[in-house]
Amino acid sequence: MSSDGSQTNGSIDVRVLEVAQPLASFYVGVMKASDLRKIAAADTRRQELREVEIYTGIQRELSKKRQAEIKEYIATFDAAFPNSFIIAVRSEDVLAQDGGTLKIRAHEKAASIIDGQHRLAGFTELNCDNFELIVSVFVDLPIEDQAMLFATINLKQTKVSPSLVFDLFEETKLRSPQKTCHNICKAMNTDAQSPFFHRLKPLGKKTLDYSGILTQATFVKRLLPHVSNYPDKVRDNVKRRIPLSASDSENSDCIFWKYFVDEKDWAILKILMNYFNAVKDQFGGDWNSDVSPLPRSIGFSALMKLLPVLFKKGQAQNTFEQSFFVSEFEKARPLAPFTFDHYPASGVGESRLYQSIAEKLSAQSG
Numbered sequence: 001m002s003s004d005g006s007q008t009n010g011s012i013d014v015r016v017l018e019v020a021q022p023l024a025s026f027y028v029g030v031m032k033a034s035d036l037r038k039i040a041a042a043d044t045r046r047q048e049l050r051e052v053e054i055y056t057g058i059q060r061e062l063s064k065k066r067q068a069e070i071k072e073y074i075a076t077f078d079a080a081f082p083n084s085f086i087i088a089v090r091s092e093d094v095l096a097q098d099g100g101t102l103k104i105r106a107h108e109k110a111a112s113i114i115d116g117q118h119r120l121a122g123f124t125e126l127n128c129d130n131f132e133l134i135v136s137v138f139v140d141l142p143i144e145d146q147a148m149l150f151a152t153i154n155l156k157q158t159k160v161s162p163s164l165v166f167d168l169f170e171e172t173k174l175r176s177p178q179k180t181c182h183n184i185c186k187a188m189n190t191d192a193q194s195p196f197f198h199r200l201k202p203l204g205k206k207t208l209d210y211s212g213i214l215t216q217a218t219f220v221k222r223l224l225p226h227v228s229n230y231p232d233k234v235r236d237n238v239k240r241r242i243p244l245s246a247s248d249s250e251n252s253d254c255i256f257w258k259y260f261v262d263e264k265d266w267a268i269l270k271i272l273m274n275y276f277n278a279v280k281d282q283f284g285g286d287w288n289s290d291v292s293p294l295p296r297s298i299g300f301s302a303l304m305k306l307l308p309v310l311f312k313k314g315q316a317q318n319t320f321e322q323s324f325f326v327s328e329f330e331k332a333r334p335l336a337p338f339t340f341d342h343y344p345a346s347g348v349g350e351s352r353l354y355q356s357i358a359e360k361l362s363a364q365s366g
Helices: 033-039 043-047 052-058 063-072 116-120 143-155 162-171 175-191 216-227 231-239 257-261 266-284 297-314 322-335 346-362
Strands: 011-020 027-034 086-090 092-097 099-105 110-114 132-139
Touching: 011 132, 027 033, 033 043, 033 086, 033 116, 033 132, 033 322, 043 086, 063 116, 086 143, 086 346, 110 116, 110 143, 175 216, 175 231, 175 266, 216 297, 257 266, 266 297, 266 322, 297 322, 297 346
Parallel strands: 086 132
Antiparallel strands: 011 027, 011 099, 027 132, 086 110, 092 099
16 A cells, blocks of 8 residues: 555545445545645644544644654654544545546645644654554544544543653663663662662652652653753764763753763763762751652752752862762752742742752852
8 A cells, every 4th residue: 555646637546445444435545645734724823723633622823843843853863653534525526536546636625634743743744755644534523523533532542651651761772862861861760879769750650669759750751851951853963873972062051961872871870979969968858758749740840940050069079079069059958858848749839949058058059
């Protein structure tokens, strides 16, 4: 089942198989992304809500951020969209149904997208010619049935746990910022000398051995920006065997970028171990408390935000020993104990906690 993207007499020919299901019979085939863009262009650049969204009441405007992310993904070495694009066409735009070929009129309003709008919007004239897509084509599907499909896809699908996504990087053979951060997270969780020993929840869920209050996903997400600003691009460059440079302007402001390029993941682990053991040393009551915000997501996020400040200071003094971090955090000990009354479990609490500690360190510097 394939498509050569051929266009004849103002039409696009798609080789298809007919599928019979309770909702309706439809066609499954393969189209070039450039051809799908031609018949659904109005949907991919629209400003107003689409008819199916008006009918369902689900307002999901085209996200420019999501569109840019998909465009970037399409350019990667191993880009793939194995799931189908679901479209609806009117019978007047189907010029012929000859055997296994569906002949669709080639104009920009011939098809409306039921599912795949953001994916298709990521394609441009520059990246779509050789990219084939699986399509499910419904002909004259009533708007109420289109709405049912749209609502089912967008409201009932199960979201994949971010922790599971990061955990899967362990299975990859090539280096990547994601894999490095995952491996460091795992090491911090399994080393008995680590302040995070058995405190990080693998796959985001508590287990008998790991009953912590911080998820693996939170740990990796906060560490990743310190390794690379563009981890997906770096991973793609590694797959393409494009050499990484420690002086890369896109990542040079990331404190752990040079260690990653030099394949010194052990150094990143050692610095984090010393840093958080110093936190545990100076704020032990909070670190081991079930009611303190410090060991939870807002506290961890605030401390990771503070890390570059102390990293640069340690770099200037040529030391990242635990004793150095202890001497720094000792300046902020009067802030303890930390409470949710003062540092609520929100972005406001995280920012306030960061500012409180940063001000103490700054006030007593020099």
